[in-house]
Amino acid sequence: MVHVRQISIREDHYLTLDGQPFRVMNTVKLHSYIRWRKVGNEGVVLNQDEGEVLVLNELGVRIVELFEQGLSLDLLHARLLAEYDVDATVLDTDINRYIDELIKANVVVWEPCDVA
Amino acid sequence: MKYYDIIGRMRQDNALFSVLLELTYRCNLDCFICYNDRELAGKPLSLDQYYRLMDDLRDMQVLNLTLSGGEPLAHADFWKIGARGRQLGFVMRIKSNGHALRPDVVQRLQAEIDPYIIEISLHGASAETHDRQTRIPGSFDRLKKNLKNMQEAGLRVQLNCPLTRWAEPEIEEMYDFADKLGCKLSFDPHISPRDDGDRSPQSIAPTDEGLRQLYRLQMERGFLVESNCGSDAKKSPAGDYKHCGTGATTLTVDPYGTVFPCVSLRRPTGSLYETSISEIWHGSTSLQEVRELSIAAAKNASSLGARQGTAGFCPGISDMVCGDPTVVHAGVHRVARLQQECLDK
Numbered sequence: 001m002v003h004v005r006q007i008s009i010r011e012d013h014y015l016t017l018d019g020q021p022f023r024v025m026n027t028v029k030l031h032s033y034i035r036w037r038k039v040g041n042e043g044v045v046l047n048q049d050e051g052e053v054l055v056l057n058e059l060g061v062r063i064v065e066l067f068e069q070g071l072s073l074d075l076l077h078a079r080l081l082a083e084y085d086v087d088a089t090v091l092d093t094d095i096n097r098y099i100d101e102l103i104k105a106n107v108v109v110w111e112p113c114d115v116a
Numbered sequence: 117m118k119y120y121d122i123i124g125r126m127r128q129d130n131a132l133f134s135v136l137l138e139l140t141y142r143c144n145l146d147c148f149i150c151y152n153d154r155e156l157a158g159k160p161l162s163l164d165q166y167y168r169l170m171d172d173l174r175d176m177q178v179l180n181l182t183l184s185g186g187e188p189l190a191h192a193d194f195w196k197i198g199a200r201g202r203q204l205g206f207v208m209r210i211k212s213n214g215h216a217l218r219p220d221v222v223q224r225l226q227a228e229i230d231p232y233i234i235e236i237s238l239h240g241a242s243a244e245t246h247d248r249q250t251r252i253p254g255s256f257d258r259l260k261k262n263l264k265n266m267q268e269a270g271l272r273v274q275l276n277c278p279l280t281r282w283a284e285p286e287i288e289e290m291y292d293f294a295d296k297l298g299c300k301l302s303f304d305p306h307i308s309p310r311d312d313g314d315r316s317p318q319s320i321a322p323t324d325e326g327l328r329q330l331y332r333l334q335m336e337r338g339f340l341v342e343s344n345c346g347s348d349a350k351k352s353p354a355g356d357y358k359h360c361g362t363g364a365t366t367l368t369v370d371p372y373g374t375v376f377p378c379v380s381l382r383r384p385t386g387s388l389y390e391t392s393i394s395e396i397w398h399g400s401t402s403l404q405e406v407r408e409l410s411i412a413a414a415k416n417a418s419s420l421g422a423r424q425g426t427a428g429f430c431p432g433i434s435d436m437v438c439g440d441p442t443v444v445h446a447g448v449h450r451v452a453r454l455q456q457e458c459l460d461k
Contacts, residue, residue, distance in 0.1 A: 035207045037179040048232045053119045
């Protein structure tokens with residue numbers, strides 16, 4: 001088991017260990033000051049630190065739900081692909097864009113992760 | 117969709133969003149204007165019942181959980197209830213008189229409950245006035261110390277002043293007091309009767325001159341009046357067919373498990389000793405009646421014209437004052453008139 005301290009960009013999916021490439025299972029987690037609930041198909045998120053409220057759409061709610069369950073980015077992608085009738089590349093783009101937005105809004109942060 | 121649109125839709129759809137728990141009516145102060153019925157008897161909810169209630173509220177997607185009283189810190193299980201609320205992901209809010217919030221208590225509060233906001237009652241800008249109302253000598257000086265410490269600890273604090281004729285000569289000083297602390301200060305111009313029907317608190321309701329002074333100062337500060345209803349839904353521009361969130365997005369639970377539509381409208385809608393909060397929310401006929409009354413109240417409130425959103429019409433107070441929550445009682449018309457006078461000037 002290798003512990004990767006911080007993954008700051010998603011492009012770092014592949015790292016090298018002793019000359020051998022391996023896949024990093026990136027995870028994203030909610031900041032500790034985030035509180036949120038589902039309202040119908042949407043979500044209301046409160047950033048307790050800043051007092052800011054954010055409204056999530058249906059995809060955003062599902063992404064936050066799955067991150068809250070501790071799913072890695074790869075598993076999240078696989079789960080959403082199974083749930084939605086969507087092209088894998090399109091979904092990947094949507095997820096990445098959504099995560100960027102959530103990071104900018106201080107809702108989530110990249111999580112140091114264990115890799116096999 | 118914007119936040120206020122969602123709040124408006126929740127009100128339309130009767131989606132429970134904010135719950136206030138009156139943990140106890142015990143208090144370390146003795147405020148003359150306290151609305152609690154401290155003689156009310158009953159079997160207090162157990163810790164297990166609170167845990168079950170909070171689990172249900174989490175499953176119902178309730179976001180805001182307010183711990184209130186009396187003084188909520190006077191409840192033996194305050195810390196356990198608060199910590200469980202945090203663990204379940206609620207936005208924790210605490211309404212307190214601030215008397216017990218010493219530095220060590222504040223530190224524990226941050227560590228174990230991590231409240232989003234603490235709302236503290238302020239009754240004047242001097243010890244003489246504040247202590248006259250709390251009837252506990254030294255309460256103002258102690259509150260001042262505690263507030264300073266809360267601010268230094270980084271807690272988000274809001275001061276709430278139920279405006280009385282005793283406090284009205286000190287409105288400006290109270291604003292200064294709040295400014296120095298960096299706190300928001302909110303005034304409520306309506307003093308409600310006690311929950312047992314006793315109207316003596318209204319004997320010190322603010323005078324016309326006091327309210328004029330309040331609105332003049334608020335205009336100088338760039339806002340005319342504040343909305344004093346606790347429900348965020350009141351601010352929603354969308355779906356306003358109900359007057360407020362009472363029974364539509366909010367509930368209040370008293371220390372003995374009786375469930376009310378909100379903190380002001382004391383019409384019982386069920387008991388947690390008999391049924392779950394979810395069953396009350398979805399099946400209570402009296403709650404359904406309240407939602408319909410809220411629609412009628414909204415229609416009557418339109419008589420306030422431009423002051424509809426600012427005069428502080430509360431169906432709960434109307435119910436206490438004239439037995440009908442849909443009636444805009446005389447006190448609201450007075451406030452609306454005085455606000456309009458200030459605007460016209």
